[in-house]
Amino acid sequence: xxxxxxxxxxxxxxxxxxxxxxxxxxxxxxxxxxxxxxxxxxxxxxxxxxxxxxxxxxxxxxxxxxxxxxxxxxxxxxxxxxxxxxxxxxxxxxxxxxxxxxxxxxxxxxxxxxxxxxxxxxxxxxxxxxxxxxxxxxxxxxxxxxxxxxxxxxxxxxxxxxxxxxxxxxxxxxxxxxxxxxxxxxxxxxxxxxxxxxxxxxxxxxxxxxxxxxxxxxxxxxxxxxxxxxxxxxxxxxxxxxxxxxxxxxxxxxxxxxxxxxxxxxxxxxxxxxxxxxxxxxxxxxxxxxxxxxxxxxxxxxxxxxxxxxxxxxxxxxxxxxxxxxxxxxxxxxxxxxxxxxxxxxxxxxxxxxxxxxxxxxxxxxxxxxxxxxxxxxxxxxxxxxxxxxxxxxxxxxxxxxxxxxxxxxxxxxxxxxxxxxxxxxxxxxxxxxxxxxxxxxxxxxxxxxxxxxxxxxxxxxxxxxxxxxxxxxxxxxxxxxxxxxxxxxxxxxxxxxxxxxxxxxxxxxxxxxxxxxxxxxxxxxxxxxxxxxxxxxxxxxxxxx
Numbered sequence: 378x379x380x381x382x383x384x385x386x387x388x389x390x391x392x393x394x395x396x397x398x399x400x401x402x403x404x405x406x407x408x409x410x411x412x413x414x415x416x417x418x419x420x421x422x423x424x425x426x427x428x429x430x431x432x433x434x435x436x437x438x439x440x441x442x443x444x445x446x447x448x449x450x451x452x453x454x455x456x457x458x459x460x461x462x463x464x465x466x467x468x469x470x471x472x473x474x475x476x477x478x479x480x481x482x483x484x485x486x487x488x489x490x491x492x493x494x495x496x497x498x499x500x501x502x503x504x505x506x507x508x509x510x511x512x513x514x515x516x517x518x519x520x521x522x523x524x525x526x527x528x529x530x531x532x533x534x535x536x537x538x539x540x541x542x543x544x545x546x547x548x549x550x551x552x553x554x555x556x557x558x559x560x561x562x563x564x565x566x567x568x569x570x571x572x573x574x575x576x577x578x579x580x581x582x583x584x585x586x587x588x589x590x591x592x593x594x595x596x597x598x599x600x601x602x603x604x605x606x607x608x609x610x611x612x613x614x615x616x617x618x619x620x621x622x623x624x625x626x627x628x629x630x631x632x633x634x635x636x637x638x639x640x641x642x643x644x645x646x647x648x649x650x651x652x653x654x655x656x657x658x659x660x661x662x663x664x665x666x667x668x669x670x671x672x673x674x675x676x677x678x679x680x681x682x683x684x685x686x687x688x689x690x691x692x693x694x695x696x697x698x699x700x701x702x703x704x705x706x707x708x709x710x711x712x713x714x715x716x717x718x719x720x721x722x723x724x725x726x727x728x729x730x731x732x733x734x735x736x737x738x739x740x741x742x743x744x745x746x747x748x749x750x751x752x753x754x755x756x757x758x759x760x761x762x763x764x765x766x767x768x769x770x771x772x773x774x775x776x777x778x779x780x781x782x783x784x785x786x787x788x789x790x791x792x793x794x795x796x797x798x799x800x801x802x803x804x805x806x807x808x809x810x811x812x813x814x815x816x817x818x819x820x821x822x823x824x825x826x827x828x829x830x831x832x833x834x835x836x837x838x839x840x841x842x843x844x845x846x847x848x849x850x851x852x853x854x855x856x857x858x859x860x861x862x863x864x865x866x867x868x869x870x871x872x873x874x875x876x877x878x879x880x881x882x883x884x885x886x887x888x889x890x891x892x893x894x895x896x897x898x899x900x901x902x903x904x905x906x907x908x909x910x911x912x913x914x915x916x917x918x919x920x921x922x923x
Contacts, residue, residue: 824858
């Protein structure tokens, strides 16, 4: 049976189904990451992005496709993690723009929305690379537009999406040599096709496990503390409280439970407690009159109190802005790092805020945005310290009114060099140039281990091999951590090298690290060799050569 249109509830089910399917398959998507180091996280990043995207959908009972798409796009942008999550959020953003103002979506609008999603994602990436999730999104849109047999059936459109997407996904290794060497398809493209497979399952009525979204139900008894200031975002603006003081004689417990359910449909933070003699009610809603009318069916109302939380929030924001302006300094720094020692190093270098993250845990756009906003400065320098975080940092910079300089620091040692180069007496532009130049003088060796067998850059890599990556490229394999670290430096240290900085991870003992420091000091007598406890996970050593 043809499906001529998709309404808001169906689109909501499609997004929920897509999120659930990615959650169930995130481990297999993670495993497609081409680098065999233990930081494959495309599936995890996309799953976390999707979970944030659909978090607010459950509250929408009769939405339009425009409302659903907008809710998903906003949630995905806030929760986007890693390059894959950022790009997925931009696809949803384009879809939302195409559906703006629409109650339902027919096949023609469906195709336009997928095209808008692909176009928006391409524009968000400074240097788009083919053979990735971007290619999969674009080719799907182009295939649908060029189809000789255009259809008015939305289900057929989705089936064509799957056929075109799976076809181009199989061909991604031919576009990126790194994928072909590893024998895998693009993980981001696979994640997108998993989302679309969830869409198709919803359209066909196939059952999937529900996405687990943490709920915070209102307490059923006890003292209720309503802290408006703790609300990050106000969806329902009127805090409505009252007491049903003289219930009707025929009122039953089931009537009280029914009132609670009805209030949950028009608001949140619902509290309905009491007995058959008195009932206390609290709800945040945009329809306080309707809440009162519902309760009148149970009896007389007393102690009615309605607060405008929008006005309260405006007053708090104004006071906060005034206080921040009084304390505002000219420059601030935000860095991304994982490991207590690395955090302490950045803090000692006067970095205002260190965001937890790195290869193993990419902070979201919202994490970086909140960090930027929390720094009491008009101009903020952001040190992503990882290639997979730079794009998210650039997106976060666009969300703030502050002037933000996102530096292309691809490793923690590059970030440390940039922070050292900062001079408060220079202008923002001068500092940005000076810090970037300092970072680019640093070459970083990362010593870790392989989590699976693979072939990469014509190298046979076996699970458990000790790997040395120089500036994120595999340079050396071995079986002894200290020896691999020592050997890889032979190709990095030159006559111009002045400084070698060693940051040892949580799995390395202080004795082993000191032994490596002594060997390198003896071997490179003209260089200053410094040792620091980084405490970073998964990477035995980060070694900077300057």
